Amino acid sequence: MQRSxxxxxxxxxxxxxxxxxxxxxENKGFRLLGLKMLQIDExxxxxxxxxxxxxxxxxxxxxxxxxxxxxxxxxxxTEAINSMRLLMGSTNPAAAAPxxxxxxxxxxxDKNIIHGSDSPEAARREIAxxxxxxxxxxxxxxxxxxx
Numbered sequence: 001m002q003r004s005x006x007x008x009x010x011x012x013x014x015x016x017x018x019x020x021x022x023x024x025x026e027n028k029g030f031r032l033l034g035l036k037m038l039q040i041d042e043x044x045x046x047x048x049x050x051x052x053x054x055x056x057x058x059x060x061x062x063x064x065x066x067x068x069x070x071x072x073x074x075x076x077x078t079e080a081i082n083s084m085r086l087l088m089g090s091t092n093p094a095a096a097a098p099x100x101x102x103x104x105x106x107x108x109x110d111k112n113i114i115h116g117s118d119s120p121e122a123a124r125r126e127i128a129x130x131x132x133x134x135x136x137x138x139x140x141x142x143x144x145x146x147x
Contacts, residue, residue: 040066
């Protein structure tokens with residue numbers, strides 16, 4: 001099992017697409033381990049997108065991600081990182097395949113509605129930025145209580 005960090009970006013929250021996005025991920029068979037809605041401040045945005053520092057679009061990226069609420073999530077499943085990236089579709093919605101989240105729902109490259117970890121290292125770093133360990137459900141241990 002692998003964990004991935006997924007963030008529903010401000011444009012998707014504003015457009016009321018959070019439920020549709022979560023439904024698509026659940027329908028794919030992933031388990032939701034953590035979820036919170038928050039307004040990202042500039043400090044957290046800078047840490048989250050640190051690898052893009054110095055790129056021409058960096059300031060615009062920070063401005064966008066802090067422009068409204070986001071939904072931060074931790075998902076678990078087999079090959080979660082690669083599978084999520086396939087489910088999300090190309091970063092550029094114009095190139096994203098129909099049936100993917102971005103292919104069906106996103107409008108533009110700078111407003112592409114969703115972020116997902118691109119590697120196990122990125123997932124660990126991003127999850128730690130947005131969640132305390134106690135905020136992430138231990139699904140297997142909790143499942144015993146539900147049965």
